[in-house]
Amino acid sequence: MAVKVYERVLQLFEAEGIGTIFGIPDPNFVHLFHLAEERGWDVVAPHHEESAGFMAEAVSRMTGRPAVCVGTLGPGMANMAGAMMCAKVENSPVVFLGGQRARITEQRVRRGRIQFVRQSELFAPSVKYAASIEYADQTDEIIREGLRKALSGTPGPVYIEYPSHVIQEELDVPPAAPPETYRLVGQTAGxxxxxxxxxxxxxxxxxxxxxxxxxxxxxxxxxxxxxxxxxxxxxxxxxxxxxxxxxxxxxxxxxxxxxxxxxxxxxxxxxxxxxxxxxxxxxxxxxxxxxxxxxxxxxxxxxxxxxxxxxxxxxxxxxxxxxxxxxxxxxxxxxxxxxxxxxxxxxxIEQDAARLAELAESAPSGRSPVHPARLVVEATRAFPPEGIMVRDGGATTIFGWTYSQAKPHDVLWNQNFGHLGTGLPYAVGAGVADGGARPLMLITGDSSFLFQIAELETAARLDLPLVCVVAVDHAWGLEVGVYKRTFGQEARMPGVHWSTGTRLDKVAEGFGCHGEYVDRDEDIAPAIKRAYASGKTAVVHVAVDPKANSEEMPSYAEFRTWYAEGMQ
Incomplete structure (x- = not known):
């Protein structure tokens, strides 16, 4: 059958059970986006290409299949570089499709070319496989090799580039073959x-x-x-x-x-x-x-x-x-x-249950601003049992390890790479993978939340049942703690504090979301319940005690043993 290259790309991904694509439509890919929507794909345009990569990674985690995102040639792909590295370290099989100028432009001896950099050689160290479709009839073999590499051995990301002169060409090809015809599926042990x-x-x-x-x-x-x-x-x-x-x-x-x-x-x-x-x-x-x-x-x-x-x-x-x-x-x-x-x-079993109950009782209470341990206890008690939990942040996540009262069946967190700012895009991606059926909760710190805060609009546009519980100390809390342990309590701490007037609940309202402001323990759970009841994506701004957030992180000594250089 005769198909355009961009249609064949979709067919090959559909054979792997893929039906979602993230990215900001590049001129090279508008036909692909248009056709993907016609074919029933979820087509999601975030506000930053790095977010697109994180969202795709979340879809992969929630489905057990590879996921796809697209980047505009040049700056769009540069924005995606962080998500590529993250997917590599997190062992996530994400296919990054990159637009590129036609090869006649690339191969000329010229200076001052617009929106151009040789992308493949820059990205190759960050992925398991980097390739370019130089001729239309390479489409099947390169897409399949990308999928093969992404899913074989330790899973990981791949980068495939489409020069603008190739994607509109036509192919005469048979129906897309199932995965087991071109890669190892379901490998058993001897x-x-x-x-x-x-x-x-x-x-x-x-x-x-x-x-x-x-x-x-x-x-x-x-x-x-x-x-x-x-x-x-x-x-x-x-x-x-x-x-x-x-x-x-x-x-x-x-x-x-x-x-x-x-x-x-x-x-x-x-x-x-x-x-x-x-x-x-x-x-x-x-x-x-x-x-x-x-x-x-x-x-x-x-x-x-x-x-x-x-x-x-x-x-x-x-x-x-x-x-x-x-x-x-x-x-x-x-x-x-x-x-x-x-x-x-x-x-x-009894010991662990008693420990969780004791932690819930002993988490400091009655403070305003709220102690971060109490925030975790109250927020995780209010977590819907059938929900999807997303974590982000430094000090906030460390408090969460110890004090969480929830036992979610789906948790997304950027543990291996430690890339802050993944939480909101992960939540969007997880919601897309789930079809918006289950409630989502993101528990994060304010500094991490601000990385990709524009994606609140994406979540609101997609009508996702997401509540973002944000611990706000107007600082890089983990780093404040490092300063204090390194130089003493009264040390100068350049670069770790920001405006104390920022109200993230009001920012959320500006994006069309529901906003709540909390500075007392007893108000956290009711605010979360109101947030879910609003039917909107929501942000619960919880003012937390900055001193406790930087100085009282539980099990911090255990956490530091992960970094015992030369001792492991």
Whole structure:
């Protein structure tokens, strides 16, 4: 059949189940945007191309599939560079499509060319694959190679460039083929390794599951729940794997921040790690809490990239494959012999529940401005159980690790890269992926929120049920704390404070959103309820105590052990 190149691009993405595109329409891509909308795609134009990349990443996390965003040649793609780097570090398979001048322009020996830079060579270090469609009939092979690279081994972003002279050309091509015809789909582990892993699990007296970010982004919660039930053991979250699996909420605890988790790790004689790189936030699985009983602990790692096996620590039983395929293999192997729960499990469950209740009671209250710990307690108590949680910010997120009372099944946070300002675009992307069906809550600090605040208009335009709870101290709170610890309480602190007159609830109203201002504990939950009831995207401006926000971050010493240079 005869199709234009831009139509073929859409067909190839549709074969992968992709139906959403983010970006500001570039002259190269207006035909693609126009046709995508005709074909029923969600076409979302944000106010900044970096936001487009973050929104696409959120869609990928919420669907378990690759996602697509588009950047205008030159400055548009420059704006997307930060989102590319973020997707690389967060292991997100985002396809970045870039417009470009025609090759006749690029290859001439000229100076002063408008809106032009050689993009591909600049972006290549930030992506798994960078390519350009030089001829129309390369479209299938390059798009498929991009998808193959994005989804093979450790997932990650790719960059594909369309010079303006190519995208309007015509192709005579067959219908787009399904993914399994051009890339490996559902890779399983060898039966010998599965048998070895199952035997090790059966022999273990104190096994644990270490669950990372990849379980959520692969949408593999149900399969992991089956495995956890057969193993009858604790589920320990990495800092990136903070989405709770339905049915496992009471025995899922945060590594390093929950006494139950620490005790379970110390006592464990087998760790089955899923969806995690075993990186710094879990001390590579060999430092700090893992030191005790290290010689008696067996390690099983489910990992899609064979090149990752044994890098951060030795692995006794590597299971190389897609966790969505490997976990069911383990479930089948263990199905006839479920374990008896570890004797300490019930006690750990009680201990963690008591700890959360005690934290809710002990979080300082009765202050105005509000203590940030109390903000987290009250906001997460008001979080709709079926909702989607998004996190952003420095000090605000650190308070959240300890004091959160919610156990959301979908959490989006930029943990690996630590890129501030992703929260609002992530929330928009998650809402688009979900079709606006479930309520969203973003808990963020004010400085992070201001990075991409223009996307409030995007959320309002899309009518997303999003409530942004913003801890406002008019400062870079985490950095204020660094100044104080480095130079003393009375030190000069250049570059960390901004206007104390900014009212983010009023800014929200200017974008057509609902706004609430709060400076007392007891008003937080009612403000959040009013915000959801408004039927609009909303911002709840919560004035927080700047001294507490910079000086009283809980578990900060534990957090700093992630950065113990040379010690891990």
């Amino acid at each position: 039966p010998d390794r599965i048998a070895e892993a199952a035997a090790a699990v059966r022999a273990a007296e104190q096994p644990i599951l270490l669950v990372g970010h990849g379980v959520h982004t692969a949408r593999a919660g149900e399969q992991v729940k089956e495995l956890a039930d057969l193993m009858a053991c604790p589920v320990i979250q990495t800092s990136g794997g903070t989405s709770y699996i339905k049915g496992l909420e009471d025995r899922t605890w945060s590594y390093g921040f929950s006494p139950s988790a620490v005790d379970a790790v110390v006592r464990s004689d087998l760790c089955l790690a899923i969806g995690t790189e075993l990186g710094e936030p879990v001390h590579y699985g060999r430092g700090r809490h893992w030191l005790e009983n290290a010689a008696g602990r067996t390690w099983i790692l489910i990992e899609q990239d064979p090149g990752a096996i044994g890098v951060n620590r030795p692995v006794d039983v590597p299971l190389v494959g897609d966790l969505r395929a490997v976990v069911p293999q383990l479930v089948e192997a263990l199905a006839g012999s479920p374990r008896t729960p570890s004797p300490q499990l019930a006690g750990w």
